[in-house]
Amino acid sequence: MTERLDLPDVEWRGVSRKYTIVEAVGYLIIGIVLTIGTSIPSFVSGIQWLAAIPISLGIIFVINIALTPRRVRAIGYMLREDDLVFRRGLMFRRVVAVPYGRMQLVDINRGPLDRAVGLSELKFVTAAASTGVVIPGLSEQDAEELRDTLVALAESRRAGL
Amino acid sequence: MSEPVEHEPEHEPERGQSSLTPAVPEDAHRLADGQWHRLHPATPLLRGGIALIAVIGVIIVNARDFIVERLVGAENGYDPIELLLRMGWLIPAVLIALLILILSVVGFYLSWRMHTFRITEELVEVRSGILFRTNRRGRLDRIQGINISRPIFARLFGAAKLEVNVAGQDANVELAYLGSSGADGLRRTILQLASGTRNVEAAAGASTSAISREAGEPTGLFEKRVNELFAPELGPNVAPPESIVRIRIPRLIGSMLLSEAMVIAVLVTIGLIVMITVTGEFAWLFAFLPGVLGLAGYLVSRLTKSLQYSIASTPDGIRVGYGLLSTTNETLPPGRIHAVEVSQPLLWRLAGWWEIKINTASQASNGQVAKTTLLPVGDLADVHRVLQLIMPSLADDNSRELLECGLAAGAHDDAYITSPQRAAILRWFSWRRNGFVLISDAVALRKGAIWRSLVLVPQARMQSVSMSEGPILRRMRLAELRVHTVAGPIAATIGAMDRGDTIRFFNEVSHAAVLSATADTSHRWRSGGDQSYPSGDSKDVDLRRDDNWGDL
Numbered sequence: 001m002t003e004r005l006d007l008p009d010v011e012w013r014g015v016s017r018k019y020t021i022v023e024a025v026g027y028l029i030i031g032i033v034l035t036i037g038t039s040i041p042s043f044v045s046g047i048q049w050l051a052a053i054p055i056s057l058g059i060i061f062v063i064n065i066a067l068t069p070r071r072v073r074a075i076g077y078m079l080r081e082d083d084l085v086f087r088r089g090l091m092f093r094r095v096v097a098v099p100y101g102r103m104q105l106v107d108i109n110r111g112p113l114d115r116a117v118g119l120s121e122l123k124f125v126t127a128a129a130s131t132g133v134v135i136p137g138l139s140e141q142d143a144e145e146l147r148d149t150l151v152a153l154a155e156s157r158r159a160g161l
Numbered sequence: 162m163s164e165p166v167e168h169e170p171e172h173e174p175e176r177g178q179s180s181l182t183p184a185v186p187e188d189a190h191r192l193a194d195g196q197w198h199r200l201h202p203a204t205p206l207l208r209g210g211i212a213l214i215a216v217i218g219v220i221i222v223n224a225r226d227f228i229v230e231r232l233v234g235a236e237n238g239y240d241p242i243e244l245l246l247r248m249g250w251l252i253p254a255v256l257i258a259l260l261i262l263i264l265s266v267v268g269f270y271l272s273w274r275m276h277t278f279r280i281t282e283e284l285v286e287v288r289s290g291i292l293f294r295t296n297r298r299g300r301l302d303r304i305q306g307i308n309i310s311r312p313i314f315a316r317l318f319g320a321a322k323l324e325v326n327v328a329g330q331d332a333n334v335e336l337a338y339l340g341s342s343g344a345d346g347l348r349r350t351i352l353q354l355a356s357g358t359r360n361v362e363a364a365a366g367a368s369t370s371a372i373s374r375e376a377g378e379p380t381g382l383f384e385k386r387v388n389e390l391f392a393p394e395l396g397p398n399v400a401p402p403e404s405i406v407r408i409r410i411p412r413l414i415g416s417m418l419l420s421e422a423m424v425i426a427v428l429v430t431i432g433l434i435v436m437i438t439v440t441g442e443f444a445w446l447f448a449f450l451p452g453v454l455g456l457a458g459y460l461v462s463r464l465t466k467s468l469q470y471s472i473a474s475t476p477d478g479i480r481v482g483y484g485l486l487s488t489t490n491e492t493l494p495p496g497r498i499h500a501v502e503v504s505q506p507l508l509w510r511l512a513g514w515w516e517i518k519i520n521t522a523s524q525a526s527n528g529q530v531a532k533t534t535l536l537p538v539g540d541l542a543d544v545h546r547v548l549q550l551i552m553p554s555l556a557d558d559n560s561r562e563l564l565e566c567g568l569a570a571g572a573h574d575d576a577y578i579t580s581p582q583r584a585a586i587l588r589w590f591s592w593r594r595n596g597f598v599l600i601s602d603a604v605a606l607r608k609g610a611i612w613r614s615l616v617l618v619p620q621a622r623m624q625s626v627s628m629s630e631g632p633i634l635r636r637m638r639l640a641e642l643r644v645h646t647v648a649g650p651i652a653a654t655i656g657a658m659d660r661g662d663t664i665r666f667f668n669e670v671s672h673a674a675v676l677s678a679t680a681d682t683s684h685r686w687r688s689g690g691d692q693s694y695p696s697g698d699s700k701d702v703d704l705r706r707d708d709n710w711g712d713l
Binding site for chain 2: 085102
């Protein structure tokens with residue numbers, strides 16, 4: 001296996017390990033629901049090969065959950081001098097660089113699972129819908145600090161205009 | 162009703178505004194004085210009153226028939242009025258009709274009375290509605306473009322619709338309708354207020370308006386209308402008279418004949434003829450009717466977008482105009498174009514024609530033709546002229562050469578970094594052409610061997626940049642690069658590039674983007690460096706200064 005797409009001279013800041021729980025539990029719930037849902041036809045009709053669907057789905061979700069710790073470790077962000085870089089994904093990796101001055105707004109979201117372990121998700125919104133910078137797994141304090149930093153940086157970059 | 166209208170538009174006091182902007186024509190100047198004004202008196206008629214007139218017309222025609230028949234003495238048992246008379250309901254029916262008529266006339270009049278707008282130094286605001294009031298404000302310093310359109314009926318009344326577009330979906334402040342000549346002046350005034358300076362412009366405007374007066378204004382109302390109707394879309398006093406591109410009729414027709422839609426149409430027609438001759442059933446004709454209508458609609462909209470097409474440079478940006486009977490012309494201030502794509506449909510290569518599309522931050526959604534095609538058809542020289550106009554930084558020889566390489570067939574030894582040979586599995590024909598480069602202050606992505614295109618994104622406008630890989634790309638040591646811009650028809654994405662090249666280019670672009678954004682001044686496109694706002698309110702001044710609205 002060859003090395004992955006990455007930026008050479010960037011020291012990534014990882015996200016909280018607790019985010020693994022959030023991800024894994026999320027996948028577990030969806031996996032269970034889907035597996036049970038798709039196994040109903042096979043039970044009702046008694047056709048044997050229909051069971052292949054829930055079984056393969058189950059395997060996919062198990063692999064996915066097993067890979068969750070590595071996937072969470074792959075999430076990273078870094079505040080460079082003039083822009084924010086963000087990286088995520090194991091199989092499908094994506095690296096984004098957003099200049100601070102492009103910020104339109106910053107969202108902080110907390111889902112029920114996030115709240116249970118005290119995490120937040122920070123979303124950096126620009127005028128382009130495809131930017132898609134969502135940093136999950138930040139502790140509530142980190143998320144708020146990061147938001148304030150980003151807003152301040154965006155402001156200072158504007159004043160420099 | 163929220164506020165009363167402070168002033169009647171007819172006897173508006175001039176209130177010393179003339180010292181501020183002496184050059185702008187009286188009409189426009191009066192409209193932009195910060196007071197509430199009403200729209201063109203013919204507005205209700207143009208906004209739906211046409212239907213009312215049609216209904217009245219039908220009633221009158223019926224009544225005339227009835228009267229004629231009465232006089233002549235002929236009987237027609239099926240005439241509606243005759244029928245009503247025989248049943249003794251004529252009087253109530255006439256009363257009801259009159260009531261409806263009066264109500265709708267009053268309604269239209271009231272809606273015109275209640276529909277007011279004002280333009281101050283900061284914003285443009287529109288209030289409308291009788292029962293459900295709406296109030297929409299747009300900040301002048303957020304303008305993405307100003308559009309003046311003149312539908313054919315409105316032109317007959319000498320009216321025009323002015324739209325101020327700001328960034329966002331369906332985010333436009335519409336002034337429909339205004340006096341035709343006033344609209345042009347008002348646009349100039351708004352742009353002038355938005356550009357941040359007024360003294361420089363005042364001098365420039367003075368000379369142009371003087372010229373237009375010398376040209377001799379027509380006296381009679383009818384004469385004026387006729388002149389307006391036949392005048393070129395870009396009046397000599399509002400823009401340099403020369404459009405830099407002319408689309409001649411033969412080229413226009415040729416471009417439509419060579420379009421892919423036409424090829425499909427020909428194939429479908431052949432299929433249809435075969436079907437009918439084989440089966441002997443003409444019912445097949447009806448099966449294809451929706452498709453034919455769709456194609457006709459597409460061709461007509463293309464044609465109307467290209468007739469009398471003109472593009473010219475003005476101090477306040479690029480002005481694009483088109484249309485024969487219903488005309489539209491839009492001004493895009495500098496720095497409002499977020500991405501440009503020069504592309505060539507396959508068959509156009511025979512003639513060497515290209516098309517230019519753009520992404521802008523404001524999106525029209527109300528059933529209008531999307532204002533995303535900047536040049537419907539043009540040869541290579543036209544393309545270069547238009548590109549120079551919209552991206553002046555690409556005017557030097559080096560950039561020009563790179564642009565030419567970008568449009569040429571897949572030359573292998575130019576400055577473009579292209580896909581490695583192993584990418585040929587993913588880009589069968591285009592891997593030699595598929596590539597990227599930085600041209601001056603723009604990112605250029607060259608794609609496609611069969612359907613060639615060149616995407617240019619000004620670094621000062623790009624929002625962010627990303628690179629990505631999936632399992633297949635990873636095994637091939639390839640990656641995909643994407644430059645994010647505001648939503649539009651252009652997606653600045655290029656795939657199947659070498660991973661190392663992509664990472665290097667990603668770094669280059671992300672650094673250059675920050676530098677360009679810092680150096681960019683197009684949000685105050687005409688301020689010559691010196692920022693002196695006459696406004697006394699210091700908070701307002703600060704707001705304006707910090708704004709990077711061109712920065713979207």
